[in-house]
Amino acid sequence: MANRRQIQAASKESICLAGRNVEYRLTHSQTAKKLRVKVAFDDVHVILPVTRHAENAREFLRQNEAWVIAQMDRMDRYRAVRRPEKVAGLILFRGESTKVVVFRSETWKGPNRVQLGSEGISVLCGSSSRTDPVVSLENWLRKQAKHSIQQLVAEMTPKVNRCPNAIYVMGQRTKWGNCSALGNLSFNWRLILAPEFVLRYLVTHEVVHLAIPDHSQRFWLTVQSICPETEQARRWLSANTDRLMVELKSVFIENGNLQGKA
Numbered sequence: 001m002a003n004r005r006q007i008q009a010a011s012k013e014s015i016c017l018a019g020r021n022v023e024y025r026l027t028h029s030q031t032a033k034k035l036r037v038k039v040a041f042d043d044v045h046v047i048l049p050v051t052r053h054a055e056n057a058r059e060f061l062r063q064n065e066a067w068v069i070a071q072m073d074r075m076d077r078y079r080a081v082r083r084p085e086k087v088a089g090l091i092l093f094r095g096e097s098t099k100v101v102v103f104r105s106e107t108w109k110g111p112n113r114v115q116l117g118s119e120g121i122s123v124l125c126g127s128s129s130r131t132d133p134v135v136s137l138e139n140w141l142r143k144q145a146k147h148s149i150q151q152l153v154a155e156m157t158p159k160v161n162r163c164p165n166a167i168y169v170m171g172q173r174t175k176w177g178n179c180s181a182l183g184n185l186s187f188n189w190r191l192i193l194a195p196e197f198v199l200r201y202l203v204t205h206e207v208v209h210l211a212i213p214d215h216s217q218r219f220w221l222t223v224q225s226i227c228p229e230t231e232q233a234r235r236w237l238s239a240n241t242d243r244l245m246v247e248l249k250s251v252f253i254e255n256g257n258l259q260g261k262a
């Protein structure tokens with residue numbers, strides 16, 4: 001048993017390739033049929049079938065030195081552009097549990113850039129950026145909220161034949177939305193974390209207040225006729241308030257593991 005472990009243990013080796021000292025891990029594998037080289041971040045790994053000698057690995061690396069060096073350079077370039085500084089956790093975004101990753105770039109000189117991609121939300125920070133990625137993320141979420149809310153308000157106002165005086169997107173701790181006596185509508189940006197039908201209900205609610213300021217039966221009937229998912233949305237909101245009120249800071253962690261309650 002001890003012998004087998006010894007055979008499979010990786011050893012640290014180094015070799016001179018194209019004038020560069022390249023360190024690599026050498027693993028003798030019981031199962032590998034062919035010699036393989038894997039180049040990853042900070043790691044060159046050679047897997048050698050147990051039947052082959054360590055000198056075969058050196059020979060192979062020398063024969064393929066141009067390829068190995070090119071792979072290492074490619075990894076260095078990739079790391080310079082997209083080095084994950086922190087892997088943040090998950091946040092709710094439009095009702096979906098969404099991964100947030102922060103990248104620190106040596107080459108990016110502009111302000112922090114937040115983007116939604118197929119893998120989730122990425123926050124790209126230049127190496128000289130002083131803006132907290134959490135602040136950039138919140139600003140971006142507020143912008144998404146404002147955009148969606150403005151669209152929904154434009155869709156709803158013809159149905160009540162009223163126009164708001166102004167639309168505000170705010171960070172109220174206690175309220176999801178409000179319609180003032182002056183006809184100003186305000187909404188909590190955190191509604192962008194909720195599913196679309198919930199945002200649609202809240203916008204409908206405040207827009208209907210432009211015509212009917214109270215919570216009378218006429219008010220609720222009007223809301224329901226414009227937004228049939230009203231009851232479902234109200235239930236979702238009362239069940240998920242904690243998830244919408246999550247501190248963005250708390251989803252950013254330092255140790256590279258995913259976590260979050262979303």
Ligand SMILES: [Zn+2]
Pocket residue numbers: 205209215
């Ligand atoms: Zn109301």
